[in-house]
Amino acid sequence: MAVNLTIPPESDILPIAGLQIGIAEAGIRKAGRRDLTVFRLPAGSSVAGVFTRNRFRAAPVQVCETHLAGGLGIEALVINTGNANAGTGESGLQAATQTCVALADALGIKPQQVLPFSTGVILEPLPVDRLVAALPAAVANLADNNWMAAAYSIMTTDTQPKIVSRHVALGDASVTITGISKGAGMIRPNMATMLGFLATDAAIAPDLLKDMARAIADQSFNRITVDGDTSTNDSFIIIATGRTGDRIESIADPLYTQLFQALSEAARELAQKIVRDAEGATKFITVRVQEAKDADEALKVAYSVAQSPLVKTAFFASDPNLGRILCAVGYAGIEDLDVANTRLWLGDVLVASHGERHPGYREEDGQRVMKESEIEVCIALGRGEVADTVYTCDFSHEYVSINADYRS
Numbered sequence: 001m002a003v004n005l006t007i008p009p010e011s012d013i014l015p016i017a018g019l020q021i022g023i024a025e026a027g028i029r030k031a032g033r034r035d036l037t038v039f040r041l042p043a044g045s046s047v048a049g050v051f052t053r054n055r056f057r058a059a060p061v062q063v064c065e066t067h068l069a070g071g072l073g074i075e076a077l078v079i080n081t082g083n084a085n086a087g088t089g090e091s092g093l094q095a096a097t098q099t100c101v102a103l104a105d106a107l108g109i110k111p112q113q114v115l116p117f118s119t120g121v122i123l124e125p126l127p128v129d130r131l132v133a134a135l136p137a138a139v140a141n142l143a144d145n146n147w148m149a150a151a152y153s154i155m156t157t158d159t160q161p162k163i164v165s166r167h168v169a170l171g172d173a174s175v176t177i178t179g180i181s182k183g184a185g186m187i188r189p190n191m192a193t194m195l196g197f198l199a200t201d202a203a204i205a206p207d208l209l210k211d212m213a214r215a216i217a218d219q220s221f222n223r224i225t226v227d228g229d230t231s232t233n234d235s236f237i238i239i240a241t242g243r244t245g246d247r248i249e250s251i252a253d254p255l256y257t258q259l260f261q262a263l264s265e266a267a268r269e270l271a272q273k274i275v276r277d278a279e280g281a282t283k284f285i286t287v288r289v290q291e292a293k294d295a296d297e298a299l300k301v302a303y304s305v306a307q308s309p310l311v312k313t314a315f316f317a318s319d320p321n322l323g324r325i326l327c328a329v330g331y332a333g334i335e336d337l338d339v340a341n342t343r344l345w346l347g348d349v350l351v352a353s354h355g356e357r358h359p360g361y362r363e364e365d366g367q368r369v370m371k372e373s374e375i376e377v378c379i380a381l382g383r384g385e386v387a388d389t390v391y392t393c394d395f396s397h398e399y400v401s402i403n404a405d406y407r408s
Helices: 059-070 089-107 128-140 147-153 206-219 256-276 295-306 309-317 323-330 363-370 397-404
Strands: 020-025 034-040 046-051 076-083 114-121 162-170 173-182 195-204 235-248 284-292 343-346 349-353 374-380 386-393
Touching: 020 128, 020 147, 034 128, 034 147, 046 059, 046 206, 059 089, 059 114, 059 235, 076 089, 076 128, 076 147, 089 114, 089 128, 147 162, 147 173, 162 256, 173 235, 173 256, 195 206, 195 256, 206 235, 206 256, 235 256, 256 284, 256 386, 284 295, 295 323, 295 374, 295 386, 309 323, 323 343, 323 374, 343 363, 349 363
Parallel strands: 076 114, 195 235, 284 374
Antiparallel strands: 020 034, 034 076, 046 235, 162 173, 173 195, 284 386, 343 349, 343 374
16 A cells, blocks of 8 residues: 555666675564575674664664674674564563674674664564574575565565665765665654665765764654654664775765765655555655744644644545644644744645635645645744655554554
């Protein structure tokens, strides 16, 4: 039921110089499922990550943060689906560490050079013995053209794999950017129940990549919401193998902005694919707030609208009950909002102005827009010059069914 989400042909997916991926069946939750993925990175790669702000951070998230801070250099990633290894206490940390030790032994590196990731059911022990037993098969499967297989392997309730790939001219060089993501429900930054892995063969200084990762996440994965729930396992990783072009050391480098924009566009596309494939979604909705006093209030209003169950169910029904949007704007938390200065558009239709229904608005115009599969909501607050955008979807009967049956 994904909204205008297409799977690119595998021939369009570009390998990243120096990076290999291996896939295997571990039987973490279901037999016969390729549910284990290993990334092998060349020594000297720069790696940076952004993680969930949920206080019940999963064990692999905690281990990832520790290993990234250790400074030894990351040379491998291991990802399992079917079990989140979250809400598992000390035994969960031991399982994540055991996974790193086993993969490090197989690759001849140190455990602290491995980042573990898990996604799936929370509050259940990770069957680490099954995971470790499947690692040799994943390592044996390492190849530079396994991106599409990895995109399928990391899926949970996703209906389609999410992948982007492109060449980008960077000075005299042509660099490659390829990435995958997963996520369909429990989506709300910071961050969402999502995993995102974005790689390039460009050369970027490690400290600079850390700053880039945070800024890119804020423009992409931290601008989406499906249901307002922040997961325990969210992780976004950027990898730069450094095999192409001169190394970018600072934002003063003339190539920095160009690479930053290219990586941001790829991350934004991956993030939007998550919303397009949200559980039960039938519509992709862009909520843009403009004329805000600052970014904080723009996002308050955008998320208030994007996460309102009443707004989202109205979109599913193509019902132009647009007072629900104004209601969500009103309770967004801007105490001194002057509603007389607020305007609301649905697509190209001006719905409300001066605190009331616009005189020229006709319900049939609103319904025309509501029936489209891609809809833009624009809210002008009349308070300043700042604008920001959040991407969301509608709520359907299928969302309830998927989440009611998730563990079945």
